[in-house]
Amino acid sequence: MENKSISDIIEAYLKEILGNSAQIEIRRSEIANQFDVVPSQINYVIKTRFTIQNGYLVQSKRGGGGYIRIERVNLLDDVNVLDSLIQAIGSSIRERDAFDIIQTLYEEKVITRREGDLMLVALSKQTLAVGDGKVEDQLRARVLISFLNRLRYES
Known part of the structure; x- marks a missing residue:
C-alpha cells in the first residue's frame, strides 16, 4: 500500500x-x-x-x-492568469517548478504530450548545463516565459 x-x-x-x-x-x-x-x-x-x-x-x-x-483557472484563456504565471516565474525558476508548469499545461490540454516532452527537454538540467546553477535557473526562466508568450498568441 x-x-x-x-x-x-x-x-x-x-x-x-x-x-x-x-x-x-x-x-x-x-x-x-x-x-x-x-x-x-x-x-x-x-x-x-x-x-x-x-x-x-x-x-x-x-x-x-x-x-x-x-x-x-485556465492558464491561457485569461491573459491576467498568464501574466500572473509569468510574474511568478520571475527571473529565475528551478527545474522542478518549470516541470510542474509544463505538467499543468499538459493536464489542462493547452499543450500536447509531444510539445510538453520537447519543452521538458529544452528546460532540463542537461540541456541548460552552464556550470552555474543560478545562471541555469535564469536561462530556464527566460526560455519558459518565451514558450508561454508564444502559446498566448496561438489560436
Whole structure:
C-alpha cells in the first residue's frame, strides 16, 4: 500500500471538494480540525500544492469570518492568469517548478504530450548545463516565459 503523507491526503481532500467547481471557500481551522493538524499545515498544503503554476489562484481573508478561496483557472484563456504565471516565474525558476508548469499545461490540454516532452527537454538540467546553477535557473526562466508568450498568441 502506498504511504501518503498528511499533506498528500489534505491535498486530495481539497481537490475532491473542488471537484468540477470553479472555486471553493474553506475555513482553515475547520479543515485542520477535521485532519487533527495545526492550521499552519493547511497553509503549507495550500501554499505548495495550489499554486498558479499548478493552475490555481488562492485568496484569503483573515479574521473571525475569514476564509481561503481556491479557484481553478485556465492558464491561457485569461491573459491576467498568464501574466500572473509569468510574474511568478520571475527571473529565475528551478527545474522542478518549470516541470510542474509544463505538467499543468499538459493536464489542462493547452499543450500536447509531444510539445510538453520537447519543452521538458529544452528546460532540463542537461540541456541548460552552464556550470552555474543560478545562471541555469535564469536561462530556464527566460526560455519558459518565451514558450508561454508564444502559446498566448496561438489560436
